[in-house]
Amino acid sequence: MGRSSLKIAIVRSSLHRGSGQAVHIRELSKGLLKLGHEVHIFSRSIEDETLRGIGHETKFTLDGVPFIRHFGFAASIVRAVRDFDLVHTQYHPSIIAGNWIHKIRGLPHVFTYHGFAPIRFWNNPFQKLKMIDHRVGTYFSLRLGLDRIIAVSHFLKRELVRNYRIEEQLIEVIYNGVDLERFNPRADGRKVREMYGIGSDPLVMFIGRLTPYKGVQFLLQGIPDVLKEVPEAKFMFVGSSRFDAPRIGQLLSDARVRKAAIFTGYVADRMLPQLYASCDVFCYPSLWEGFGLTPAEAQAAGKPVVAFETC
Incomplete structure (x- = not known):
């Protein structure tokens, strides 16, 4: 050195x-x-x-x-x-x-x-x-x-x-940075779509811990309204869950929501560029963030981001 x-x-x-x-x-x-x-x-x-x-x-x-x-x-x-x-x-x-x-x-x-x-x-x-x-x-x-x-x-x-x-x-x-060599519009998301049987359907994605303050409940609650306008839409939730099982069950009581929602659980870090590439819209309805890293990664991947102005 x-x-x-x-x-x-x-x-x-x-x-x-x-x-x-x-x-x-x-x-x-x-x-x-x-x-x-x-x-x-x-x-x-x-x-x-x-x-x-x-x-x-x-x-x-x-x-x-x-x-x-x-x-x-x-x-x-x-x-x-x-x-x-x-x-x-x-x-x-x-x-x-x-x-x-x-x-x-x-x-x-x-x-x-x-x-x-x-x-x-x-x-x-x-x-x-x-x-x-x-x-x-x-x-x-x-x-x-x-x-x-x-x-x-x-x-x-x-x-x-x-x-x-x-x-x-x-x-x-000093803001968190994003690796533009990994996260950019050139990534290919076709394997992710094939893996989860999404095909060419419109896909809304959330990546993060499934905790109440991350706001995933609001996205789940909004799915029926989106399906009225875009019946073939799919919604992918990527990340481990810290919700109580009964609460998840309540949010998924609507059969249309259960059919449209995909929960992947934890996904290895190496898959993230392909995940971002596979979606059409990235949604991050978090109620609080010091610095939301996944919305920045999604933007670097060239995806439109929908988020709350919480901070």
């Missing part, structure tokens, strides 16, 4: 397959590696197979104890991150690990803020408590051992200034 190259530790407590932040970290790492830097990713759980080549899973006691495990994870990262030039943390509780490394090892600490969906959007009491924990923990951690904060949108920068009382000059806005 050249004299100006850095050895960088990127830390996030968990990296779920298909998550937007896993994509963010993967693309950031690729960019840093191209610039000649050495990159290592540290996490307690790396589900995303595209990150395992440069990823390190840390093990620690009390991993199964909610909330308390934040500090076990932070301690494991302090032990693992030695002889680095920079630590870059993502989300809570990874920021705690960055705070400790900054104080103990004197390393520069950069934190990327992706935001938190409002608590009112979560139905599960434990999930609500988890979101409160993330927000409170982030509020205090932002004041302990940070050199710079990256917000992935101006909306989130305003949130940091307004809700977390962070000085503007500490925050840099």
Whole structure:
């Protein structure tokens, strides 16, 4: 490596397959590696197979104890991150690990803020408590051992200034990027249409986690109205579901909706360009986003995007 190259530790407590932040970290790492830097990713759980080549899973006691495990994870990262030039943390509780490394090892600490969906959007009491924990923990951690904060949108920068009382000059806005070599109008979606028996029917697509705040219920509720105008239309929902089964059943009570809706479950990242290419319209009715990555990918693929103006 050249004299100006850095050895960088990127830390996030968990990296779920298909998550937007896993994509963010993967693309950031690729960019840093191209610039000649050495990159290592540290996490307690790396589900995303595209990150395992440069990823390190840390093990620690009390991993199964909610909330308390934040500090076990932070301690494991302090032990693992030695002889680095920079630590870059993502989300809570990874920021705690960055705070400790900054104080103990004197390393520069950069934190990327992706935001938190409002608590009112979560139905599960434990999930609500988890979101409160993330927000409170982030509020205090932002004041302990940070050199710079990256917000992935101006909306989130305003949130940091307004809700977390962070000085503007500490925050840099850097949008999430899209790989235009992968996502472009040249991709071929015919295999996807063949795989799901869509043929030449008009196709509306949603890609993302099937959670209430992503707004998939509104798209499902709107299907009967669309079918009145375009009876042959199909609607594809790509992503793992976190809805309760009874709620899905209620939304699919109409036989016409069941016939028109296609649920793929989780689909490997390598299939995304073909998925975007297969659709005619991309619909993303999310109620909240820090930066919606899939609408940007769909636009790069040359598809019209329908979305709420939520942020």
